Amino acid sequence: MRKKVVFWCLFCSVGITTSMLTAFSYSEKGFSGNSGQFILLVITTLVLLMYYLKLDGNSELVPATIKVKEQNKKRDDTTKLVTFKDVAGLEEVKEELSEVIDFIKNVEKYKKMGAKIPKGILFHGPPGTGKTLMASAIAGESNSHFIYASGSEFVEKYVGVGASRIREVFEKAKKNCPSVVFIDEIDAIGSIRNADNNSEKDQTLNQLLVEMDGFNTNDNIVIVGATNRIDMLDPALLRPGRFDRHMFIGNPNVKAREEILKVHTRNKPLATDVDMVEIARKTHGVSGAHLASIANEAAILAVRKNKTTITAEEFYQAIERVLIGLQLKNPSVMEKEKRVVAYHEAGHALIGRVLKNSPVEKISIVPRGQAMGYVLNSTDEDRYLHTRDELQNKICVFLGGRAAEELVFDEITTGAKDDLLKANEIAQQMVCELGMSDLGNRIYKCDHNGEAMPIVEREIKKIIDLAYKKTMDIINENSQSLEKIASELFQKETLTGKDLDMICNF
């Protein structure tokens, strides 16, 4: 509002000044008669212009330091500290960190021995796996001040602003010793220098390196960085004396999933039919953040249904809600489309069964999120190694839906978009990263647009084409089973793993 008023005042005063200027230029007296008024108007116009520019927060003319101070105020919020009890699983990481925590707590003991505190710890791994939580737990366990900063906060277009922010963070850490400085998304400032010729980013990274070298062992400060892309980090950041302790934090295994679920249901009233082992089995491949969300979603569902406890049903609904999406209340799916989806999902389930992929928990053609239908799998074991055959079979399972559509309707639909994406991703990994193609044990890199070399493209196509042929052969050989699964699914809309066992007696 204030900005608008100033703008209109400025507009009027510029208008009056211009018309006075024109009038004076035609008058015989020139400026002499009303020169006092004219000078006053010019000064007023200039003052209004400067005030307007100051109000405009986006203006390039606003001194960068003003913005830095404003943003720093926001960053002073302290995060609620947690301890190792709140971090489920990750026992090996906790064990490794307990030494660092002991160091912070009993710094004198280590100093006497001439030992230096490890300066930098780098957590890397997929999103939502508990990196921030663990950093906060280090501070909680060692009674230290926790200073949170996100790498993207330091990315600025004004040269020097990012570096000055880094300095401020470290000044704050030194004032509040012992302290844990956590820099999330450190790749935003720590990516390999000169790659994109951004001098502001280089200056920020240089400042971080200087600060890390600058504080001495008496400062009792630990810096924890987190990234999803360790491969992008500048080697200078990873060298001994800086972030030299790397810890991978991946998606939890079945035991850890059970423990994470227990942490997130600690304060929730659970019904006796809730079996955490079973829920952990059904949530293969998900992150800790997903599990926290599932526990919360189950509680919300129970409240919505006016229940006094959370039952297994709410948990199973929450899994589908979080992993696949919201169930559409009044889906207007045409009869023909519903039939196509039934065959498509039956195709996935059939191929999965024949090729002994993970057991099917549920098949559904009730639309959820963007999916018209889905197959939910479970697993009893966590696998870390996969053979070439297993990866090829996974591609076949993804292609099962399209092959079923083609066989039954002699036509293909857009329903296989996501399946094709996943199948191609696996094939590309096999060729480029895993040496599992006819190109041999070689690694191939895509260019910066994500495009692969023609020879790689040909190999990916070969893998996909072969898998599609194998899928089509299986569907043809088991067309009666496909028919049975699809028609049951069409009628009931949802089938369980047990229903599938009854239909397919192989």
Ligand code: ATP
């Ligand atoms: P990103 O890489 O996206 O920043 P992150 O690895 O830092 O993610 P967090 O923010 O630490 O992930 O985790 C998100 C939420 O997931 C946590 O607040 C917590 O509720 C839950 N969570 C993740 N891992 C665990 C775990 N091991 N134990 C308990 N809760 C967990």
